[in-house]
Amino acid sequence: MTSSRAGALGRRSASWAAVAVLGAATALVGASPAMAAPADITEGSLNWGFKASFRTYVSSGNGNPPIAASDGASINADGTFAFPSTGGSYDAETGETNATYGGTVVFSYPAHMFTITLANPTVAVSGGAAVLKADVELESTAFPPVDVTQATIADLTTASGNPVAGADGITGTGLAATLTAEGAAAFAGFYGAGETLDPLTFDAATSGGGEPGAPAVTVTPSTGVDPDGATIAVIGSGFDPEANNAAGIYVSFGPKVDEHWTNASVLQVTKWVSSTNEPTDARDTMNADGSFSTTLPISARYTDRNGNAVDCTVTQCYVITFAARGSADRSQDTFTPITFAAAAGGGSASQQIAATVLPGGPLTLSVAGSSVTLPAVANGAVTSGALNAATVADLRGSNAGWSLVGQSGDFVAAGDAVIAANNLGWVPSASVVDDPLVGAAGTVTPGAVADPGAGLGTARALCTSAAGASAGTFTCGAQLNLGVPASATPGDYTATLTLTLS
Incomplete structure (x- = not known):
């Protein structure tokens, strides 16, 4: 197929603000069996919000509207953006990916003299490094123009099992993002290189060759979980019910450790999911298409089977899937991070505050008055x-x-x-005149x-x-x-x- 792109952006001006798109570098895991050549991407989507604090700042301005999506892009209920696939290619043998997405998002703040346009993001994966590119234009009445096409403007932080590369495509879930030096330059230094951006989720699928899809897991809730205890729902797809003589998978909760498939004693709870199981408190069924639905009772703090205390508010814990019975098959591995709400009556939180000081003030x-009357006076x-x-x-x-x-x-x-x-x-x-604000006095x-x-x-x-x-x-x-x-x-x-x- 021939990949299409959203229409070319009109030339705009500006040299200010910050929007970014992301990238990253770490080896992809769970690669599927080799395919002879790259395949055309036929479907997929990209979800990303740039930076939540920036969206809040722009939304408080006088744009009409402050934030708009068009050309196929849409605004999600949480304020992030969805971009539809427009094609690209994926090589299941090497993991090399060039996934293109269409749509345009415009941030407008006339009172602060800028309009920022972000369009046509592309996820590119090559040699174990992943980046996201985009077309970015800035328009301002105060600064020179910035106009970049498919610039690599941020980095993705990947982890074992995320993104997941399969026979029919690739999926990245909640990938942490940081602004690159190129991104900082593209947006004239509104944010500096290394600035934390919103996480990004993407998927890109090919027509495939009949092989199972890449394993993927959704957990509800995955954030703000009650630290004293909660039952979470785990939904999986793309697993292989026939792998390892239909042994199935374990669905567990706990920290990530070396050789997790043989070191289950550190986990808080585990369920065995296979095509031959009937549902019980400790087991669940995998469907013929590789999907399953189960629940796990979890809490933030527990003592593992080695007698060690585990605190998942301090150590990152995950819902983990892996091949059952100590198998060395790593193609069924996934890691979905779980975060807990702050304990009632205590805790702390931090927020990064962003502000723009406009140049060229008055x-x-x-x-105090327009006339002065002097007292009457005699000559001399x-x-x-x-x-x-x-x-x-x-x-x-x-x-x-x-x-x-x-x-x-x-x-x-x-x-x-x-x-x-x-x-x-x-x-x-x-x-x-006395100034209550802190600063060097004139x-x-x-x-x-x-x-x-x-x-x-x-x-x-x-x-x-x-x-x-x-x-x-x-x-x-x-x-x-x-x-x-x-x-x-x-x-x-x-x-x-x-x-x-x-």
Whole structure:
């Protein structure tokens, strides 16, 4: 078959945020019998949510909608995304996989100046290493564009039995994911390389050759299990009921140990599942198609048959399947991790908090009033008053420095009477506004005194803040001193004093 891809993405711009897709490196286990050549993938799906905290952050924004799926992709009930198979190839002999999936997911946050598009993920497995690639575009009004096609942008952490390679396909369940250096670069460093992402589950199946499918297990519940005890449901498929002379499999719960198939004494509970069994408390039946359904009573803490205490809230424990009667056949092995809820009345939890500090914030000026009336004064005397306070806020985040200067025009009265602007002087003052947030405080310096007669007819600094310490909020003021010449014509004079921030 010819693999298809979702339509090419339009060219977009941006250099900010973070979406990632994943990959990993560890040997695949449980490989099925060899096949002569790669086979076409005919069905499958990929489920992944990128990063739950990022979805929450974007969902709080003003996108319309904040998160959208299209071109075959859909949003699952838990907020993660499902991508349908569009083809690819799988080699059962080597495990080499190139599984392509279609669909587009768009994260939109106009108020924070970005749109991120993720499309067409591909799972590639070769030489025991697994990666997931995708097309990623970022659009922003603040930064240069980023546009990558099928970039390898994250790593998968695989474990024994996960992914599982079979005769007819490959399945990976809950594979842990971390952002790669290439992924971090693709998303302009919103998250750094090594950042933990959401786990990924994928499957890819071929038309097959009549061999049993790859063993797979679903456990309900597998997370948040009551540590004091619970009965979990275990559903299996793809097992071989005729393997090892129809001996069947063991379905167990406990930690993973070396040679687990001969070291069952560390396990808490085990059921024997085979095609010849009738259901009992210790046994269950495997169907002719290799499927089964059973239950296991488990708890987080127990004493194993060696007399050792096991705590599954400290040591990772699994629902484990393996060939019965100590068989060396590892093709029936699966490991499904089980996690327990925190004990009531105690415990601890951690959350990673992500925040975006937007670049290019404002440098602003505000003034407490628009006019000042000085007291009446006689010729040859000086009258004084307070300049309306000016507030400077430097929120640029660059600590680039700034200055606030003032200059006055001439004082003019009726009949074209004039008092020269230089007769207005000032005594500047400046202070830092207290900021309750933790951080390095900025500094501000008042301008030099300008005496009447050599005053504000030219631009003079009211206050300044030097580069490296200019961030924050500051108040600048001055005592105004107007000297009235002996020759001034009596009358009501006005002038305009202009403050300029740069």
